[in-house]
Amino acid sequence: MKKSKINLYLLEFSINALLRAKAKNISILLIFTLLVALLSSIFFISNSIRYELNSVVDTLPEIIIQKVKGGREYDIEIDRVDDIIAINGVKSVIARVWGYYYFANAGVNFSIIGINQYEEQYKSSLERLTNRVDFDTLEANSSMLVGIGVRDIMKRNYYNRYFNFIKPNGKLKKMTIAGVFRDDILLESNDIILMSQRDAREILGISPSMATDIVVKVANPKEVSTIAEKIKFIYPDTRVVTKDDLKISYRNIFDYKSGLFLALFTISLFTFFMIVYDKSSGLNSQEKQEIGVLRAVGWSIDDILKEKFYEAFIISFISYLLGVILALFYVYILNAPLLRYIFEGYSKLKTPFELPFILDIETLAIIFFLSVPIYIGATIIPAWRASSLDVDEVIR
């Protein structure tokens, strides 16, 4: 047999050394795998939500006008649209009819959006939808389109074909499910119900002369703040929210910071664990004795370090692979139960949604460098210390 460039005997010795301390190494492998899985899950969820967040922010209107009285929001008069459109620089003004509907049986909120077939829509996805779907026909048949999350919740509560809304006057309004609405941004579209504006007004209790809010599109983005000031001047009883304000607001909704905090916390925990492992277990007297024996029979410090490197690499790389696979399964197959809500900062009132699959080499590399080299270092340093000791002293 030809001599191999890689010292397979050394590799075999390392594997045997791991198997000799089976119980200890299996526990390390399990703990390590769980830590890598936790770390990876945090990165995967964070990436998916960041992707969704960025997509949502891109579709936001430039200005939203809400009527406020005593710090609380009220419906706004539709005829204000005429005054606002007259402001120089305003491209279009859309009065929106929308609101939340609390479905007590499931304990979640649905977002109802009323669509007027003949008006400009505030989002391009809705614009495309009104070209395909006739909301007049939907209205005539008392029908609606629902997001995937809404459909699933309704199904679980035996509403397969229709749903009974309770109107503000206590009477029921039966709406048939005509189809499922799927937007590019699942986080946003998941809890949505689309119906004609008239049906939406009936269910949400909004009178025909009122809207939930008014959305303003501006020709030149640089003029947004000036136009916002002008609107505020004309209607002092309104809150004028710009896209930049909304970005901040969205970030608060998703509680992005808490996600980052958790990631940092986990990294600290992981590093802490490794340091504790290094300090507390380091090398026991039997391991030191073994290193001394190997040195005495002709192993150099380099040989010892290579052997320990193989041991550490085998454990840490297997843990890394298992941890990442476990995290992929947990996040993208199980949809990250528990952990996702910490990141979203969502209350359970939101409908569940599927995290989009976002996996990049950079994230995998970060996880690798946060786990494998740290463990290898923690294993090699005490071995280097032990092999640098006086051999005679160790083996006597």
Place this chain on the structure above:
Amino acid sequence: MIILKDIVKEYDNIIALKDINLKIDSGELVILKGVSGSGKSTILSLIAGINRPTLGEVIVDNRRVSKLQDRFASLYRRESIGFIFQKYNLIPNLTVSDNILTPLIPINLREDEVRERLDKVLKEFNILDKRDIVVKNLSGGEQQRVAIARAFINNPKIIIADEPTANLDEVLSMSFIDIVKNLKDNKKIIIIATHDPIFFDLDIVDRLIEIKNGKIL
């Protein structure tokens, strides 16, 4: 040839060896005699290159062993020294074969050569049937034979044994002496540190050197 020249060895300001001058020729069997703590084992470890003198030089075949860097000292131990330790210093959870092969691992020899060398020493020291047994399950005598086989796997020029019969009964001690007789026939340098009188009157012994309080008497 081994030369120890003006050797002084101190451990934490305690003098273990003082003014040691010794020359051992190829093929010689030398017994270092002395009570525990006299300095015999320290001389062995200096010759084996696992310890360095505080002063003086250890020269083996014109090589200044006491001045070698770690990498070369390891190479020297691997190629030239077969050390039989008093407590055998085997790795208890490894099999007989794996223990014997430990000195060969860094060399990365061809598989057939490794197998050949292993079979040879297993036969020579009568442990062929024990090759796959985990060392901790062997008797003291069997463990010593494994330790001797390990010392021989690299076919070293110098065999060093530290109190080889300290943990053996009379029968096993005699068996060890038979092994030493065979080694002597192979023209190797053999240095045995012991205070067991069984070695003192052996006709195969070339020199009996007495050590007392770190000095050669």
